[in-house]
Amino acid sequence: MNGVVVAEVVRRSVTSIGYGAFVALLAIVSLGVSRFNQPGAAWPALVTLLAFIIGCSSIGPEFSSGTLQLILTKPVNRSVYLLSRVAGAVCAVWIATLVAFSMEIIGRALWSGGGGLELVLAALIHSMADTILICALLAFFGSFTRAYFNIAIYFLLMIGLSVSQAVLGVVRASRGWIGEWLRTHDGIDRMIVTVSQNLFPDAPRLLDWKWLLMVLSNAAIALVLACFIFRNREVPYGAD
């Protein structure tokens, strides 16, 4: 990995006003919610949102703005560049995650005697792993698309998978031959559920090593695929 690229991505993310405002909101929410809600309740969802915002800026948008064309005139390895961009985005999100985590710990120490620490810790570790997967997937989708199509593909897939699960459920309950066929062939249903769980996993409440391994291995596979696709991508000047 290239330290300059990682540091630059972190610097550009962290010094933006939006980031500061988001982290302040995250701190207030996690401190406030720690008073009445269960451990690790509100901030992981906000951290996921931040991961979308920061993670979607790699490769695709740079291709359209012409930044990538300029960078690739330098003798920088493409895989190293892609991985450094992802690492920088992940680090920027992790800083916000740590702020939210510390605020929740402070809130719990103040109001509930520091209970539920292991659940908050589990939420932190799960959230950090999920950030890696989100940034890796967005870099993967960005490695072969332009502009912000990476986040568009991500959301289309996410919504499409949940909608198809619902539609399949309705069709399965129907009386026709399709419903009958789906009831006897539950492989399609299981396949959609598996794909959905692998790409958009829901974090369990307790620390789960198998879940962590699944998330991290999927992220690593997405990054390897992204590197291989990005390796052969033509980056002509003035492409857009």
Add this chain to the structure above:
Amino acid sequence: MERTSQRYVPVELILVAAVLLIARIAASFL
């Protein structure tokens, strides 16, 4: 493809992905 090439994909990354995948498959049998 040689290491100095801009298009070289690091072997370390592929190894990490392979190890994680094997660990995940192994964990699913536990």
